Amino acid sequence: DAGVIQSPRHEVTEMGQEVTLRCKPISGHNSLFWYRQTMMRGLELLIYFNNNVPIDDSGMPEDRFSAKMPNASFSTLKIQPSEPRDSAVYFCASSWGGADTEAFFGQGTRLTVV
């Protein structure tokens, strides 16, 4: 398996534009996580899905952020409209699920909003 695949690797966009980040989890994994890395908060959990269903979205900063998982092999994180303070590295991770399993991370998407 190629691991968790995220696209794009880098995204530069203007303030106010819509941004969509994409993730393909490892085949067979049933939990998917979206994290945002910042200096101040480290790896911040935004939302996680189990069996394609959003379980906890309490980390989503505001209504401008939304995430979907239409099937087991694809998820998106959308920011609309984007703001400069959204600039960060966004990671997607997946796991087999269960409390004692590790998550596998993608390489991340570096988002810059100017």
Place this chain on the structure above:
Amino acid sequence: DQQVKQNSPSLSVQEGRISILNCDYTNSMFDYFLWYKKYPAEGPTFLISISSIKDKNEDGRFTVFLNKSAKHLSLHIVPSQPGDSAVYFCAASSYNTDKLIFGTGTRLQVFP
């Protein structure tokens, strides 16, 4: 509210010596703890974990210690090598959820 805390943002250690990275947590429901390692421009990779029923887990040069009463865990790397230079994240989860909560990370630099 930071449930998992890594109070040292950076650590510098000489090659061959021991590196000790610390992590504190506040949620007593956490019962599984993990350490991840992250190189620049890459995603974090799993390093080692420990269940709350243990107080120590060892894997080669890496040992994780858990002190449940103090809500504290630490990662020991012995001997430290220059290739260990990376950011280390502590993470925790509880038995009834897949949710992994991470700390803010500690940047380890191992110098010759």
